[in-house]
Amino acid sequence: MALNRISLGFERLSFFPLLKKWRVGDVLLIPVLFLINSYIATVNHPFERQFVINDITINHPFTEHERVPNQLNVMFCLFIPIAIMALLTCILGDRKHRAYLGYVSILGLCVTFFTNELITDILKNWIGRHRPDFIARCIPRDDAPRDVLVFAKDVCTQTKKSLLDDGFRTTPSGHSSAAFSSLGYLSLWLHGQFLANHPLTGSWRKLVAIIPIICASLIALSRTEDYRHHFVDVIIGGGLGFYIGHWTYRRNFPALDSPIAFKPYLDDSDVGQEEIAVLKADSGVELDNESPLLRQRNPHTVYNTGLADSSV
Template identity: 40%
Template sequence: MPPNGRNGHPVGRLVERTGCIGSVARLWQRTYAPDYVAFAFLLTGYILAQLFMEPFRRMFLLSNPNIQYPHALVERVSMAWNIVYAGVIPLVILILWLAISRAGIHQFHVTLLGFFIALLLTSFITDVTKNAVGRPRPDLLSRCLPAAGTPKDILVNIEVCTEKDRHTLEEGWKSFPSGHSSFAFSGLGFLSLFLSGQMNVFRPRTDLGRALIAFIPILAAALIAISRCEDYRHDVYDVICGSLLGFAIAYFSYRRYYPRLRSPKCHEPFPSRGMTFNNGVGQNKDDEETAGAGLFELDDSDEAS
């Protein structure tokens, strides 16, 4: 049966209509409006989670050595500095790189859009997971300040805590995953992927200097993650899972707008939705579909040199 309308999709059929519905459908398909609408919903969900979602509070043992570490009043990397290191600095570098390389408006647009989506999606998933899991931090007892006479070998709950600062106490059950780690690997990981693509790091025999430049953001993110263990805010398990989560989302967001890093054109974003719409494609082709042209391969002359 032949497809009805453009590609047989509901939106594709609507774009062929006249009037208001057709105009909206064409706007939806030829622009990045779907991404911005989804971004708005994601931001709303994140704000609501911050305001109304309370963490699940697991019961704990006072004799558990894993939660007896001191509560550091001064963090090596505070939340504000983490935003600077993993959010502001990568954003500035992205803008400067695009400006110096005289990138087009489309590349400016999708690069910054992908970067902000990575940060927000990572923050949303991390915070929702933290509240749902309710894993005690290594410094829980220092936050809780259990009442005198509380049994040490019997499971107890938040009711035995005497800490008056509700925020300090509630944060004691937000250990998994590490938010600093996920945010750091999201922002700095996106920057690393971007630099790798712009400098063709995965081209055969690319010089080590380019690879090291692209690796610097990952090293910075790793140091931020390690600091969370040094401050006894998280254990290694929390940090590793947070780091993997952040980098996975960074890669997901980057690949929505850029080809894979082994593509000869990895420094160029996918064509804009407007261009593909006007060409009658209706959607971007995945670079994996262009099998032969999508990989760096050594030819005979390369192998002989």
């Protein structure tokens, strides 16, 4: 018998349903992502591209005090979203699934954050593009040639190797990708929890749900104001980050136009029946479980394929 590609054979374990529901694989993935990224960010050196000393695009001043330092960005992208989700889960979540909703929501955010950090840092090192303040970091020799391509090792007098190496890590913007991945995830989560796309809910819910995206945009723009990144860096970083945030969110929650968009896929409680009843009454149509309005497009439920639901 061939190995089940969905469960990879783990369905034979007596406790497999618990592993699946509580997404233990994602829990184990987080420290792996953290350890790999720690090596890449601290030990692995970026590709050192040639540059022209009098290139005006990399001759901006070095900002000593950033508008959004690294520590503050982690606060905005990880700890504040966790606090918001925990608080709203306590307020909005039904007691039947409150603990599970909070668990899956925060786990998804952590997977988003650490996945994005790893991918971003890999790209930074491989691309090796110069930051707008690169020449200020380099401190070139007075007799360094102009109008010709040079290597940093040949003309730079900067003694702090880490500062110079970081000058080659402009694309994509790490602040931007982190902001749009985590705050993008939070925005989608707020849309789902508030049912912001439901025609019976107020517009204010939509406005509240997009606040994280506005905050992410401000963080990204601050990187151009500090001359840490070019505009294209923050655009690429923002796009990459939001893609990762959307991917992680949709692994855990249904589409935003679902009447139970707030309920995780693997939540086996009966929460959400009231919302479905409202949708039935509002539409005037008898809906069954196969209706496109009710189906969550759950990747963990297989329709009309003959395969058992045994995903991890």
